[in-house]
Amino acid sequence: MKRYAAFLIVALSAALAAASPARAQSDEGVSRSHAWVTATVKGEGQPKGYVQYQNYCSMCHGEGGGKPGTLALQAKYKGQLPALLEKRTDLTPQLIKMYVRNGISVMPIFRKTEISDADLDAICAYLTRNNPK
């Protein structure tokens, strides 16, 4: 995990970065990257857990086409709740950890060598950052 953290470098790759303002980070800190694979990013100016979320979750739970987690939640909630996890305001760390460590539907279990407890705590912090206090 430490070695992986060393891969987090500053610049977004020109090949991947969507330069237009519509793709920039919103005030909410939600990544509007539609990219299939987000470049490794530095966490400066981003909420805690944003980097981990991009690296480990966004391929399924990001925005844009072909994100199966978001699509599945769209089918499940039918608009009652945001399909995009980053926009939820009602998630709890217990719930997030349950899904990550147990899987659900085609989402498999994630081991500690993939997402460490520390990373998972950070992801929980990110996904609960907009919960009512």
Place this chain on the structure above:
Amino acid sequence: MRVPPGVRPADFADAVKQFEAAIGKEWVFTADEDVDLYRDSYSPFWHEIEEPIPSGAVAPESAEQVQAVVKIANQHKIPLWTISTGKNLGYGGSAPLLGGSVVLDLKRMNRVIEVNDKNHYALVEPGVSYFDLYRHIKERGLKVWIDPPDPGWGSPVGNSLERGGGYTPMRDHFDCHCGMEVVLANGDLVRTGMGALPNAKTWQQYKYGFGPYVDGIFSQSNFGVVTKMGFWLFPEPDAFLTGIVSVPKHDDLHRLVEIFATLINSNTVQATTTVVSPLSFSRDPELVALRAKGSIADLEDYAARKNIGYWSVSLPFYGAPKVIAAQWEYARDLFAAAIPGARFQDGPSYRFPLDADQLAKITNPVPFGVPSLQTFSVGGPRSQGHMWFSPIIPMTGDAVLEAQQVFDQVHKDLGDPGGSGSASFPIWSFFARAFVIIYFFPIEHDVEKNRRNREIFRRLVKTSAERGWGEYRTHTAFMGDISDAYSFNNHALRRLHESIKDALDPNGILAAGKCGIWPKSMRQERA
């Protein structure tokens, strides 16, 4: 604490202490809540007593640590099961075949050691995912492509050792590897091919080195732990185009496949595609009724009226624009000369590199060397997981028709999952010269359904063997069944595998049971 089979608790406790000393306490997992994370999320035995649960897991971060772990395991006769990124879902995931094994989790070995975009190769560790390697390449602006399989979270090392495939001209992953580093069961470290020459300059450029070429024995096997692997990469092509060929009659299939085989075997078409019957997709009630009735003449008539082909294939071409245009023209000439009524359509075409907007609009970026997980959104949300039945069939019209018949029956036996009334017909050219069928079996957290589906799967293995079809890869649950099918000369191949196993791993600590290869001590029990 769970204990591996055949190991005394005191010996296991001792081994665990030694593992901890070798790689650090935090990377040795024995608590249930940590070890349960290694279950196969798509297990066909979920909740059943047969589901193989590990007794522990160890996660080294270097080849030296792997050597230490293997030596300790050998000393105590601890059965290990190696995973790379552990995402072999549909084929066993991160779980061992033998319950109670200790999983050797190589995810922390995630260094991209080198990517060279002048000679177009990479050298990586097992824990590197396709996502990792893609990021590495993009961030350095290197003009090479990787060849991802459908889900990008897997490992080039793990996937290639399983002999998986992708979509670009580098689609045969094992074929495209070049050089390995392997830790043997006795802890010895070997480099194959040119890697056996110290300071070799061509370890990732020339596959064979000198003397017997041993790389193959480490694929789909339990003869060693691969700790580094080289891969040839595709120089970023200039362009891509798809040419779609449709033919009107049922019997046109034979000439269609013959010409397709010529194009594939002459390297005119070098990528993965699928032969489909457009008539099997639609849920138009008229068509559903005609399919049920089974009259070929009626179906041909329907196809003509609706202006769709009876059979169709999309030919992918990668390369320089003038070259691929000429190759597509050549293909059209061949089909037109052989099949009256053959129709052609230009499909999507691109110039590379794609910009972010173009990439965002592509439904499936995997054939352009971009890893993703979009494959999980195909077919809509599912209740649980899947496993794959994947026989190799000849590249002939006869074989395709025979397969259609067999899988239509299986589809009925499975209760028509997806509700389309017919099999989805997955005939693919992942590997040169033969077709492979990648057939989807649903997995659910339902013991009765899983039991029934396992029986259908097993019957299918036997039926396929009778027809001369062997599977290219399978879930750990069926490795014994499929190994049994490869029985020429009283299972001579398995006896050869067992000889190698006994020589390289006499204590049988590596991946017991993988592809039907059991250590000597467990073989006697099974005799």
